[in-house]
Amino acid sequence: MKKALIVGLGNPGATYHATRHNIGFETIDEIAKSVEAGWRDDRKRSLIARAVIDECNTVLLKPQTFMNLSGTAVSACARKHGIPPQSIIVIHDDIDLELGRVRVKLGGGDGGHKGVRSVSQSLGSKVFMRVRLGIGRPPSNKNAEEYVLEKFDAVERPAAAFLIKQGVEVARLLLKHNPEYVQNIVHAKKISSAEIRGAPDCDFSLASQGIL
Secondary structure, X not given: OOEEEEEEOOOOOHHHOOEHHHHHHHHHHHHHHHOOOOOEEOOOOEEEEEEEEOOEEEEEEEEOOOHHHHHHXXXXXXXXXXXXXXXXXXXXXXXXXXXXXXXXXXXXXXXXXXXXXXXXXXXXXXXXXXXXXXXXXXXXXXXXXXXXXXXXXXXXXHHHHHHHHHHHHHHHHHHHXXXXXXXXXXXXXXXXXXXXXXXXXXXXXXXXXXXX
């Protein structure tokens, strides 16, 4: 049975719960919930869960080291379980994508995301899969560091819930198929801004189309 590591990026503690920067945590929590996998402290400053998902022996990880040191926990877990970078999926927020948009990326630059940068540096490789969850850019009167640490407002929350749903489905798809195939499926989805704003009634529909 093949192995994989899915990582949700975020900051630990109640202060950061449900903030834009923690959408990776929320998404991986939903993955764990969907397969009834319980979290436990692995004593390496991370929370870990184990499950067989779509015939893949999967480790779920939430680093508890704060965002800019996330790679320490990721590399330690990957070494312990013998999982190479190309079998690692990192789920994270992305201010360069409109709120509700999802994109899949393999390798490449970190786009200024300190968590992704830490993972790349700690693994010594950029060849891991990324599920980029769009949270939108901050308004002109607010800097990015302040913006990502704020909670989604009431108007944005439905789109954030939609985003989490997409993230779960895309991560599962990456367990079954190569990233190029997943990119073709996900990036071809034509979802309008109006549909995203109307979420959660909008259906991302990977599952309903029989793709998952």
